[in-house]
Amino acid sequence: DKIAAAGNLIGRDVSGRGVQTTLLKLMEETEVPVRSMNDLQAQLQAAFEFQRRGKAKREAINTRHILFVVSGAFEKLKEQVARRVRQGQIGFRAEPVQVMDNELFQHVTTQDFIEYGFEPEFIGRLPVRVVCEDLDADDLFNIMKYSEGSLLRQYERAFRAYGIEISFEDEALRLLAEAAAKEKTGARGLLTVFEKLFRDYKYYLAGSGLSQLRVTASLVREPQRVLDRLRVEGHKLEAQMLEAGARQFAEKFGNEHGLEIVFDEAAIRRLVERAKAERMNMSDLCSHLFKDYQFGLSLINKNTGRTKFILNAEAIDAPDQFLSELVVQSYYPAAIAQRLDS
Template identity: 55%
Template sequence: MDNELFGHVSTQDFIDFGFEAEFIGRLPIRVVCEHLEAKDLLEIMKSSEGSLLRQYEQEFAAYGIQAKFEEGAMKIIAERAAQEKTGARGLLTVCERILRDFKFELPGTSVSELKINADLVKNNSKVLEKYKKKGQKVSVGRVSQELELFSSEFLKNHGVRIEFSEDAVEAIGERAVKEGTRPLQLCEFLFKDYQFGLKLIQKNTGKAEFTVNSEAVTDPDSYLSSIVVSSYRDAEKNE
């Protein structure tokens, strides 16, 4: 009812209410806003440019997690956002309340898919614990993919290739989960200076491919030192 009345308010009404004529004159266009209902907010989530749902999907995708919003979850989010009575901004309030901990806890785990359904929205803490337990399981396939990417980049940048034994793959996967990082990022940290030592070995032996084991994951510096020393000994024997 109020909105219907506001639609008929004139400039003189504002002046009679107490606003200065000079002030009202600076507001030549006046618009009456309607309250957004749950169905309106649902449509905004689905169809608006720069959809909030797409933003969350992109955030999770940056960590290798495919997030998918189901219809039931979107309806509940829209209903809760309508209760906030802050318009479309309520969608962000509700989504952040539901998904904030997922954004912090899941990156770096082996979780690669997140189904945002009605159960997750209603019981987000309980569902998060399930995903965290699932994330503790090392996905050998995913670890191997990231290690292959690291090996390719290392070869491209330094002219030598690093391969990983089975126990190294397992050790990297377990350590990545424990430290809350991705296998690729862990390798970039562990082997950031390996090109110098491997280049020396290449000079001594002519080798351009090197297979590292779990010892390199546990103590990369000691492992590299030991194989560099061995390469010098081998070179002396061959002289």
């Protein structure tokens, strides 16, 4: 429908009659060059061929066995057909014909296409005409579930990149299909509906700590309420994972260096806050904060014989200063004993 000649056009019709005339040559049996001579690569290749063989080899393809399929929405054509059908029912002897709006394309004639803007020679070379019906909710549901390259697979890969496994219930897919059918844009409506529904989910749930997302009917009906609940759950899970990471670091430190460090509750809370604020995982954060502790605590152990050290919030906010004070005080056993037992 985009190459139909425009009516009342002043100037060159670059997308209508001229394009149709050019396509006529292709739709008949003809030899078409594989490369355009205006293409720089084609010119260089022709020059090399001429130097090697004394003549340039012209590569072409024959269009005899090529099937040409053209398609379009033809929205204005529907109005034209409706007007013709109504005019044909005027008169005393005219028998009324009931034609539903979605059946108008079934009554399209060659003359309708010509009046729409197609050249008779062009439309005459398209003898087979098929009307595609609108996709309903059932069609869109099947497209989501069973089509190759389904939108569901695309969203599964997208959420998996955020560490989230997403799954869909059939009831939720039915609701999504019904919403997409109302868009009246075919299968493209699915993408519109999915993007509207999951845009905030991809933004807020990434890095939230959630590893599973089940798309249910309630999520489709009340996406914001479900998202708010999932964000709260995600924050709790993230905090739990970070706390576990801090304790794992302490355990690993003890196994590697023979020195036990214990984070008190205040230190755990502060570590979680810093990990979230600096967007670091707990292992990297602790490795950065306590990179010199194995040497400092080993020195304290040598001076005092202590093997267990309790780290509080001060050690998280200023780890180097905290360690320096411990090392200095390790040379005064009475002072360090009081410090470590506190």
